Amino acid sequence: MVAATDTMDSTKKNRCALVGACFIAAVVPGPVVGAEFGGGATVGVSWTDNVLLTTSPTEMDDIVYQVSPWIEMSHNSPGVDARLNYRYDWYRYSDLKADQSYHSGRAQVTGKAWQDELQVELGAARNQVLRDPDDKIPVGRLPFSGNLTDRDEYWVNPRLARNVGTAATLSMSYRYSRGQYKDSDVQDDTNQLARFNFNNYRYGRGLTWALRYDWRRTEYEVSAPWEHQQATAELGYWATSNTRVFAAGGKESAWDDPFDPSMVDTFWEAGFSHSAGEDLTAEFAAGERSFGSSWRGKLDYAFRRGSTSLSYAETPTTTGYDRSNRLPDFDASDGLDDFLNRPGGAERYLSQTLRWTLNLDFRRTGFGLSVFDEDRTGRVRPDGTPLGDESQVGARANLSWQAGARTKVVASGSIIDRDSDIVSRSRVIGAGLSANYEIGARSNLELSYSYAEQQPRDASSTSRDYVSNVVSLLFTITM
Numbered sequence: 001m002v003a004a005t006d007t008m009d010s011t012k013k014n015r016c017a018l019v020g021a022c023f024i025a026a027v028v029p030g031p032v033v034g035a036e037f038g039g040g041a042t043v044g045v046s047w048t049d050n051v052l053l054t055t056s057p058t059e060m061d062d063i064v065y066q067v068s069p070w071i072e073m074s075h076n077s078p079g080v081d082a083r084l085n086y087r088y089d090w091y092r093y094s095d096l097k098a099d100q101s102y103h104s105g106r107a108q109v110t111g112k113a114w115q116d117e118l119q120v121e122l123g124a125a126r127n128q129v130l131r132d133p134d135d136k137i138p139v140g141r142l143p144f145s146g147n148l149t150d151r152d153e154y155w156v157n158p159r160l161a162r163n164v165g166t167a168a169t170l171s172m173s174y175r176y177s178r179g180q181y182k183d184s185d186v187q188d189d190t191n192q193l194a195r196f197n198f199n200n201y202r203y204g205r206g207l208t209w210a211l212r213y214d215w216r217r218t219e220y221e222v223s224a225p226w227e228h229q230q231a232t233a234e235l236g237y238w239a240t241s242n243t244r245v246f247a248a249g250g251k252e253s254a255w256d257d258p259f260d261p262s263m264v265d266t267f268w269e270a271g272f273s274h275s276a277g278e279d280l281t282a283e284f285a286a287g288e289r290s291f292g293s294s295w296r297g298k299l300d301y302a303f304r305r306g307s308t309s310l311s312y313a314e315t316p317t318t319t320g321y322d323r324s325n326r327l328p329d330f331d332a333s334d335g336l337d338d339f340l341n342r343p344g345g346a347e348r349y350l351s352q353t354l355r356w357t358l359n360l361d362f363r364r365t366g367f368g369l370s371v372f373d374e375d376r377t378g379r380v381r382p383d384g385t386p387l388g389d390e391s392q393v394g395a396r397a398n399l400s401w402q403a404g405a406r407t408k409v410v411a412s413g414s415i416i417d418r419d420s421d422i423v424s425r426s427r428v429i430g431a432g433l434s435a436n437y438e439i440g441a442r443s444n445l446e447l448s449y450s451y452a453e454q455q456p457r458d459a460s461s462t463s464r465d466y467v468s469n470v471v472s473l474l475f476t477i478t479m
Contacts, residue, residue, distance in 0.1 A: 035082070037479070039071035040442075044474030046142060051093060053136045053143050053454075053466045063094040064142060066474070082109045089141055102128055102141055103150070117162040124154050131183065133339050134423045136464040139414070139430035139452035143468060149343060150182035167203035172196050179320065186344035187221040189320035199234075201244070208244055210234040217261075218320040223346035224382035226318045227261035228253045244273045246285075255291035255316055258348055258380065265290035279303070291316065291350055291378065306360040314352045319345040339392050339418045339428070340376065347387055349379040364402040371395045379421070388421035406438040417457070425457035426464075443477045 044066050051062040070087040086105035093100070108123035130137065131149040138145040159173035175193045192215075199210035212232040219225040229252060236246030247270040251263035271285025279302045286295035291314075298311040319341050353374040360367040372394055379387035394416035401409045414430040434448035452468040 034077055035073055035075040037071070037073050039069070040476060040478035041067070041069040042474050042476040043067050044446075044472055046470055046472040048142065048468060048470045050466060050468040051096065051144050053138060053145050053452075053464070053468060055465050056467070059466075060095070062096060062144075065092040065094070066090065066142070066472075078112070080109060080111055083107065091142060091144075093144055096144060098144065100144060102148070104128065114162070118160050119158070121157040121159075122155070123157070124152070126150055126152050129341070129343060130339065131343060133342060133418070134420055136466060137339065137416075137428045137454055139428065139468075140450065140470075142470060143452075149186075151343070152180045152182075154178050154180075163202065164198075167200045168198065169200075169202050170198050181343045183343065187223065187346070189221075189346075190219045191321050192217045204241065205238045208234075208236040208238065208246065210246075210248070216317075216321060218318045218346075220320065220346050220382075224259075226258060226321075226346075226348050226382070228316055229261055229263050230267075231263060239272075242275055246271060246273070248285075248287075252290055255289070255350070255378070258382075258384065269294070269296075289314070305362060306358070308356070308358045310354075310356045312352075312354045314350065316348065317351050318348045339394070339416055340374075340390050340420065346382050347379050348382075349376040349387075349390075351376055366400040367398070369395070369397045390419060390421050392416065392418045403435075408436045408438075410434050410436070423456075427453075427455050427457050429453045429455075442479070443475070446472070446474045446476065448472045448474070 046064045046066065047061065048064060049061045050059040051064070052060055054060070066089070068087065068089045071084070072086075073082070073084040075082040084105070084107045086103075086107070088101065088103055090101040091099065104127050106123070106125040108121055110119050110121045112119050127150075128141070128148040129151045131147050135147045136145055138147060141148065155175060155177035157173065157175040159171070161169070161171040164170050173193075173195050176190070177192075178188065178190045180188045194213075194215040196213040197210065198212075200208055201210070210232070212230075212234070214230045214232075215228075217225060217227040230250065231252070232248050232250040234246050234248035236244055238244050247268070249266065249268040252265055252267050253261045253263055254265045257264075267287065267289045269285045269287025271283065271287075273281075273283040275281045280300070282297075282299045284295070284297040286293075288294065294314045296313045298309075300309045301307065351374060354372065356369075356371045358367075358369040372392070374392050376390045379389065381387065394414065396412070396414040398410060398412040403409050410433070412430075412432045414428075416428045417425070418428075419425050430450070430452050432448060432450040434446055436444050436446045438444045448471070450470045450472075452466075452470075454464050454466050456465060
């Protein structure tokens with residue numbers, strides 16, 4: 001963790017405030033025509049046998065009261081789309097005689113022109129991240145762990161996508177974002193991403209070509225910045241009406257010289273892309289990058305009773321850029337989607353990430369599964385000091401059953417294994433069972449039980465070690 005200086009750049013702060021002000025002005029016009037509003041509140045009480053997540057036999061039980069209101073809004077029109085989701089979680093701990101609260105949400109407005117070909121998005125978001133991933137890791141927000149901190153992000157994202165002639169497509173985008181942490185001793189970061197893509201895939205037969213450019217830059221308050229570029233030229237052909245094979249090559253920034261972003265290394269890849277209507281899309285490629293052999297792949301498939309998605313990528317990145325551009329949350333229920341990043345950390349590394357999701361929807365039952373596996377190799381500090389490799393792998397599953405006209409039962413479980421350069425190997429386990437009864441059209445009562453455990457996985461590990469049980473009774477009303 002890197003300490004921030006007291007003389008933080010006020011220009012950057014003002015820029016973030018301006019983005020937020022522009023966003024509020026755009027999202028809250030008066031009157032808001034065609035907008036849909038929703039929301040509600042959850043109130044309840046929970047009992048836990050280990051509110052501080054301490055090691056046996058020092059556990060402390062407590063009664064926890066909870067109030068969690070939320071609001072949501074969506075607006076769609078030919079010129080503007082807007083989305084707002086906000087949630088406030090407040091907890092009162094009886095024996096500790098303490099309060100704890102969290103604000104989380106996301107708001108964005110997108111202006112559209114030229115038949116939606118040109119779009120400009122302004123957004124802001126807040127979520128909770130681990131203050132120290134090598135400390136105790138809470139499963140959910142209820143434990144009084146002291147190991148969650150707020151991260152705010154503000155961004156602007158203009159983008160253009162339009163057809164050129166009868167066969168070509170041009171797309172360009174730029175994204176500027178700033179991440180800020182609640183902790184004053186943690187350095188903030190800014191991230192920039194620019195992309196250019198010009199291709200003739202739309203023609204659908206014969207020879208294919210594409211020109212691409214990708215530029216990324218991460219800046220920190222104290223640490224040295226990181227920048228990476230890649231320029232690509234691609235040739236291929238349509239083997240069938242649904243399958244395209246291709247080979248590509250170009251220049252990119254050298255992986256072994258983090259202080260020189262110029263494109264001095266060559267790379268190449270070959271692969272194929274296949275689609276079957278809107279239900280199945282797939283693309284796989286393998287080749288040689290500046291950091292060694294590399295391959296990538298993505299498969300999306302939608303079927304009558306569900307969908308599945310599988311992806312793998314090897315990408316040079318940094319902790320700041322990774323946090324800002326991460327895929328959708330692995331665990332949306334408590335917001336934790338990463339168990340290695342340290343707020344304010346600035347190391348760069350090669351991320352090798354596999355993700356798989358599966359969703360099944362039947363008449364009375366539903367099933368969801370999310371799996372991720374990430375290795376971080378070649379880790380170095382901004383000054384070039386090498387660090388040890390790290391990894392995280394996890395799975396989360398939930399099964400729902402409509403037991404009756406008003407009763408729904410949900411079982412869930414998660415497991416995360418992490419290998420940290422600091423505490424070595426550790427594991428976090430979570431499990432839950434809940435029964436939800438619909439009292440009326442807009443209200444329900446839920447009784448739930450949850451189990452959480454964190455444990456070291458080998459003798460050399462200095463990981464925290466705890467077991468926690470929670471029983472909750474919650475009442476929810478929606479608008």
